[in-house]
Amino acid sequence: MENIEDEYVARIILYKLDFQEARDYLIKAKEVKDKFIRDGLIKIAIVTYAKPFLASTGIHKPIKKFRLNKEDVIPEEYFWLHEMFINYRGNFIGHSNFNTMKPVVPKEPERKGGMVAMVTHTTISYEHWFEIDPDFSDMPLLIDQAINLFTIAANKFLNKDI
Secondary structure: OOOHHHHHHHHHHHHHHHHHHHHHHHHHHHHOOOHHHHHHHHHHHHHHHHHHHOOOOOOOOOOOOOOOOHHHHOOHHHHHHHHHHHHHHHHHHOOOOOOOOOEEOOOOOEEEOOEEEOOEEOOOOOHHHHOOOHHHOOOOOHHHHHHHHHHHHHHHHHHOOO
């Protein structure tokens, strides 16, 4: 890009597309029955959603670091969900945080497909995204709340600039 204004506009367009893409992954995850594929779609949705909020130190010039602030995009009632996604992305999907996710070496290794499974990991499960919590039965499913959040973020760019 030749100037900061052009890059700013390009990044805003890319951020809107990131939010729309993340929402579409979650919509597809609602349709998929296979847990492996569904979890993969949720993970890629979270990574895609988080990109605009993380500082980029890439090679692109003239803007070296540019990111969105949640306050500029997300309504306050969704801050908790936004923070949960940024935490998932940073501590579980993008990186292995061994302070919260410890590998377990079984006493009796089990054989799977001719291989010995020596280490198992406790990982994030997304099953609760598709279940009603009895304590919060008046709340929508987490998957639906996430779709709403990603839609709000994408639509933010339709009405006004950030």
